[in-house]
Amino acid sequence: MISTLFKNRWLQQWREFSRYLKYVFNDHAIIAFFFLFGALLFAYQQLLQTIPSVWWTQGGLLLILFLTLLLFKTPASFVKSADAVFFLGDEAPLQRLWQQATIYSMLINGTIQGLLIIIFWPLLMKLFDFNFFILLLITLFMIIAKMMLTYVQARQTAAFNTDQLTLINWTAVSELENQRLATIYAFFNLFIDVPGLQSTIKPHPYLERLRSLWPNYRKDTLLPIYLTTFIRKSEYLNLWVRMLIFGLLLIPFTNGYLLYGLLALLQYLFIAQILPLAGSYRRLVFDTVIPITLSNRQKAFHSFLLPLSLMMLIIWFILIVITHNFDINQGIGMLSLVIFTFLLVFLYSDRIIANMFKRRIKHASTK
Structure with a gap:
């Protein structure tokens, strides 16, 4: 019973x-x-x-x-x-x-x-x-x-x-x-905010050493915070690893436009799901005390997101070269995927971040 x-x-x-x-x-x-x-x-x-x-x-x-x-x-x-x-x-x-x-x-x-x-x-x-x-x-x-x-x-x-x-x-x-x-x-939580959800915070010493090697690490204001959060917060780090593995599993079994379409979809899903990190610290004190403009935030997010996306593409391209016959069509597909990634990083993310903080200003003015 x-x-x-x-x-x-x-x-x-x-x-x-x-x-x-x-x-x-x-x-x-x-x-x-x-x-x-x-x-x-x-x-x-x-x-x-x-x-x-x-x-x-x-x-x-x-x-x-x-x-x-x-x-x-x-x-x-x-x-x-x-x-x-x-x-x-x-x-x-x-x-x-x-x-x-x-x-x-x-x-x-x-x-x-x-x-x-x-x-x-x-x-x-x-x-x-x-x-x-x-x-x-x-x-x-x-x-x-x-x-x-x-x-x-x-x-x-x-x-x-x-x-x-x-x-x-x-x-x-x-x-x-x-x-x-x-x-x-x-x-x-990938589809809707789940109240009370707590992410696991875990240090990774071998990844912490790579922070100082990141491009523009000491130039962009919020880049150290974005990068540290990505390394220590399992939600974001696991997201990158998960999308990378999904792409690696697709490559040996698909080819042509279907393959690059699916890889583009994985790249979009990764960027769309990591974009909330751009507004994670907007309610903290330094966000209003220190003069951080919208362009500063977007620039720091570019410096954070572009290397992650390119590393994913490089690993995928290496496996494509190993498992598929490289020809002009493969080269066009790779180039198209790189251009699509740049559009997501520099245009799509800018628009989402701008809308994110436009809503913030609108809500603040009504209180």
Whole structure:
């Protein structure tokens, strides 16, 4: 029997998610997802027709299948930070909540893993000439492996001693649940401001040393603040890494105008999602005391954003040269992508920042 506590926590969480999902899957997003899905299906069809069955394509596919085990493996617990104190006299309901949430997470993560493997069935049949029975065995094995990984992570998090689970570390369980929810809300925050969302601040010493090497680091007023925030705030750093990896995954499997169109879309999504950083410090005291003009802010943001965008393009172009035959069409595509990036950095970002601070002045005048 499902406990009342698990049912209430599950319903409460999904009611909250549904509030944000309607902003994610709005009319414009559905149209964009429709065209993107069609483009990916076309690219997948082209890949199946052209990919050679050699050792490096087979090894790459096996590596991708292994990496899918690292996705969606965090277990849900529905445990809140105050539960350890509230259920101090009787932990039985909280233990049942954790057990049922672990089983729920294993089933959900296993189902997602199965769907991911089914997507790769045509490639497995193309590269390895597997029959349906072998594909079914591989899928079942990957599902069981994902469920076991989810269980192991839930048990290791909850146990003070990894050898036995006599006492449950409710603090660690609630912290993992908070991290899981923060990841989900960070995705929603790309489409709408989620109240109370707190980003992880983490120093990266190896990246901190690169700040002084950044172009115009000591000339532009706000550039050190922008760069330090990008390095230490996981929300922005992970965004750059995520877009870079998405592009690297697209390059071996797509070509032509479709490839450069998708890379341009990733570049736009990166710049559009990092633009709120330009106004992150507008409410601080120095923003009104020190004479920082709109042009100073835009110039500093150019110096911050352009190297990041160009580094992403350089890494993408290196992989394009390695995996594709370089010809005049590839050169035109690369040049077009560079011009598009410059337009985003110098024109699109200027317009958004100007509108951002125009609204600020308008709201301030009405108070």
